[in-house]
Amino acid sequence: MPELPEVQAVASYINDAAKGKKIKSVKTFRKDLRFKIPPALKKIKDQKLNVCDRYGKAMFMHIGKHAIVSHLGMTGQWTYRKQQKPEKHEHIIIYFTNNHELVYKDPRRFGYVDYIQKEKIDNYIIKKISGMDPTKSNYNLKDFKVLIESKKTPVKAFLLNQKYIAGVGNIYASEILYKAKVHPERLCNDLSNEEIKLIYKWTKKILEDAIKLGGTTIRDFYVHDKTKGNYKTRLKVYDRQGKKCASCTAEVLKIVQSGRATYFCDSCQI
Ligand SMILES: [Zn+2]
Structure with missing residues (x-):
């Protein structure tokens, strides 16, 4: 499942491939993914695809006064290519005037898209995501400490909860706790100041290092087509049981x- 670094890799790929391209039309091949595909998506035609940015695991493709919000779920993937016949599991195609297209493929359909006004992005982040993004300026030790100390859940569950920390998933949660030398079953309200500081520090560091390497490809994550993330070689514990x-x-x-x-x-x- 793509986590923050993998989503950043996809956003960077979309910027490199399609930023500034003029949209001719958009076609959807089904009514819903995990949620309904907003019919207003059609309004993006005749406009330019501007920058694609990200908060947590959500991507925002800026188009005129609106943005397409994209959550990749388990297997969502965007590919920019020359126009061709759609393949299986390709659900949304944005056609450009240069005979290329940006295609959303998602075999398991846990991903979804939204279409919102650009000026409502901040509000969307507060309401629908709410957690601190460790790569953004709102990530700070003071708030992190207040939040984590108030929770009675195991620290691994804390890191996975998008309402607390936006962008960490199962791979990086294990890696962060390994680096911080904190047992994953420890309860948040039982952590020492020093441990909280280490978890705070490694959360940011590991996500940033993984971004530099284009994320992690374990099984089915590809930035697009067959391009893999290269952080896998850095993993210390994830998927390494018995080693x-x-x-x-x-x-x-x-453990589970x-x-x-x-x-x-x-x-x-x-
Ligand atoms: Zn050891």
Whole structure:
């Protein structure tokens, strides 16, 4: 599932490939993805696709006074290419005047799109996402500390909750806690000041490092077509159960927390 660095890789790809291109028309091949596709999406025709930016795991493609909001869900993918016959699982196609197209493909359809006024983006972020994005200027230790100290949930669940921290998913949550040397089952309100500082620091650092490498491709995430993210080689615990820990002689363990796999080193993370 794409997390913040992977979504950033997609946004950068859309900027490189399609920014400034004039839209001829848009076609949708079904009425809904995870939610209904807004019919107002048709209004983007005859306008230019401007910048594509991101907050947490949500992308905003700016078009005139509006923006298409795109959440990739599990398997959502945007591809810019020469116009061709649509393939299976391709649900939205934006046609440009240069005979190219931007295609949204999503086999599992957990992704969705919204169409909102640009001036309402901030409000959308507050209402629908609300968590701090660790790569943005609103991410600060003071608010992070107040928030995490007030929660009685395991710290892994805290990191995954988009209402608290926007953009962290299952891969990076395990990596952050490994670097911070905090056991994933520890309760938030039981963490020391020093541990909170380390979790705060590594959350930002790991996401930024992963952005630099274009994200992580484990199974089915591709920036587009077959382009993979390269952070996989940096992973210390995720998907490495049974292998030796990078810092000690213990083996990386795998447990299930709230239905999601968690990877950690029982001897380094206390
Ligand atoms: Zn270890």
